[in-house]
Amino acid sequence: MSRTPVALLSPADRDRLIALRRMKAVALGALIAMAVAFVLAFWLQERYTWLAYVRAAAEGGMVGALADWFAVTALFRRPLGLPIPHTAIIPTRKDEIGRTLGEFVETNFLAADVVREKLSRTRIAARAGEWLRVPAHADRVAAEGATVASAVLGALSDDDVRDLIGDLAREHLIEPDWGTPAGVWLQRIVETDAHHGAVDLAVDSIATWLDTNAESFSGLVSRRLPSWVPKLAHRFVDDTVYHEAVRFVGAVQADPRHPARIAIDGYLARLAEGLQHDEATRAKLENAKTALFDSPRVAALAAEAWHTAKAGLLTSLADPQSGLRVRAAQAVREIGERLTTEESLQRRVDSWITDAAVFLVDRYRHDIASIITDTVERWDPAETTEKIELMVGRDLQYIRLNGTVVGALAGLLIFTIAHNLIPGV
Incomplete structure (x- = not known):
C-alpha cells in the first residue's frame, strides 16, 4: 500500500501502517474463510443437506466482503487496476475535495456569528489570567519574550x-x-x-x-x-x-x-x-x-x-536572574492577577478579543479557508491518498469485515425464508 519507504514514515504513521496491514489481513482472512466454507458446503451439500444453509451464508458473506472491498478500494485506487468509472475517488477528485472542504470550513466555522457565539461563552481573559499568575508560567512568558527580543536585537544591523x-x-x-x-x-x-x-x-x-x-x-x-x-x-x-x-x-x-x-x-x-x-x-x-x-x-x-x-x-535578556527578566515576570504575574480578579477588566479584554477575532474572520475568512484549498491542490495525489488511507484505512477495513458478517447473515436469512416459504426450493 505505502509508496513512501517505511523508514521515512513518522513513528505514528508506522504504527498506523502496521494496524492497517493487520486489519487488511483479518478482512482478507474472513473472505478466504467464507470462500473455503462455500466450496466445502457446495461440494458436500448433496450428502449433508444442512450444509445448504452454510453454503448460503458463505455465499452471502463472500458477496458482502467483495462488495465492501470494492467500495473501500474505490476510494483510494482503481480495483484490480481496471478503469471502472467513479473509482480512485480521492486521487482523481483531490482538488475538488479540497475546495469543498475549504468552502465547508468557511461557511460553518469561519462565520462571524459562529465565532462571536463561541468566544462569548469562553472566559478567555479569566483563563489567561489564571495561567499567567502562576509563577512558572510567568517566568516562561518572560523567557520566551526575552528570546524573541534577543533574536530581534541580534538581527538588527548596527x-x-x-x-x-x-x-x-x-x-x-x-x-x-x-x-x-x-x-x-x-x-x-x-x-x-x-x-x-x-x-x-x-x-x-x-x-x-x-x-x-x-x-x-x-x-x-x-x-x-x-x-x-x-x-x-x-x-x-x-x-x-x-x-x-x-x-x-x-x-x-x-x-x-x-x-x-x-x-x-x-x-x-x-x-x-x-x-x-x-x-x-x-x-x-x-x-x-x-x-x-x-x-x-x-x-x-x-x-x-x-x-x-x-x-x-x-x-x-540572557540572564534569568537579571532585573529586567525578574521585573518582566513580575509584570506578567500582576497582569494575570488583575485578569483573574477584576471582572470589569475581564469584560473589556474579552470584548476586545472577540471584536478583533470577528473582524479578522469576517474580513479574511475566504483567505483563511483558501489555505486549505491551496494546500490540498499542492499535494501529490499519490501521497494524499496514502496519508488519508493511513489515517482512516484501518476503520474502513472494519467495514469489509462487517460486510462479510452482514452478508453471511443476510444470505442465511434469505435462503432460510426462501427454503421455508417457496415451494420446491
Whole structure:
C-alpha cells in the first residue's frame, strides 16, 4: 500500500501502517474463510443437506466482503487496476475535495456569528489570567519574550540602526525650527519665575565650589602683576579676589532681588523675545543646533550609546536572574492577577478579543479557508491518498469485515425464508 519507504514514515504513521496491514489481513482472512466454507458446503451439500444453509451464508458473506472491498478500494485506487468509472475517488477528485472542504470550513466555522457565539461563552481573559499568575508560567512568558527580543536585537544591523537614528534625529530635531518654540517656552518660564530654582541651584553650586577650592585662586590674579611687586602683595591680592567672590555669591544667595538675579531675569527675557522675533538670534540657535548634531563626535556618541544599550539589553535578556527578566515576570504575574480578579477588566479584554477575532474572520475568512484549498491542490495525489488511507484505512477495513458478517447473515436469512416459504426450493 505505502509508496513512501517505511523508514521515512513518522513513528505514528508506522504504527498506523502496521494496524492497517493487520486489519487488511483479518478482512482478507474472513473472505478466504467464507470462500473455503462455500466450496466445502457446495461440494458436500448433496450428502449433508444442512450444509445448504452454510453454503448460503458463505455465499452471502463472500458477496458482502467483495462488495465492501470494492467500495473501500474505490476510494483510494482503481480495483484490480481496471478503469471502472467513479473509482480512485480521492486521487482523481483531490482538488475538488479540497475546495469543498475549504468552502465547508468557511461557511460553518469561519462565520462571524459562529465565532462571536463561541468566544462569548469562553472566559478567555479569566483563563489567561489564571495561567499567567502562576509563577512558572510567568517566568516562561518572560523567557520566551526575552528570546524573541534577543533574536530581534541580534538581527538588527548596527549600520541600519545608526542610519535610522540619524534620519529620525534629522526629521524630528534638526529640520524643525527651534527658535520660536524655545522662545515661547523660555518666556513662560521667565513670566512664572520657574527659572529661579535653577538660578538658586547654580548659585549654591558655585558657593560650594568656592568653599572647597580656595587654593584655585592662588596666582589667579597675582601672576599678572609686575615682577617687582612684593610676594606678600601677591598673596593679599589673591585672597582679596577670593573673599570678594565668596562675598558676592553669598549676597546673591541671600537677596532674592540682587542686581545679578535681576540681570539674569532681564537677559532671559531678552533672549526669549529674540528667539521669537529676531531673525539673527534664531539663526544663531539654528546654526549651533546644526553644528552640534552634525558633529562627528555626536555621531560617535550616538553609535556608542546604541552599542552599549544593545549589549546591556542582550546581557539582561540572557540572564534569568537579571532585573529586567525578574521585573518582566513580575509584570506578567500582576497582569494575570488583575485578569483573574477584576471582572470589569475581564469584560473589556474579552470584548476586545472577540471584536478583533470577528473582524479578522469576517474580513479574511475566504483567505483563511483558501489555505486549505491551496494546500490540498499542492499535494501529490499519490501521497494524499496514502496519508488519508493511513489515517482512516484501518476503520474502513472494519467495514469489509462487517460486510462479510452482514452478508453471511443476510444470505442465511434469505435462503432460510426462501427454503421455508417457496415451494420446491
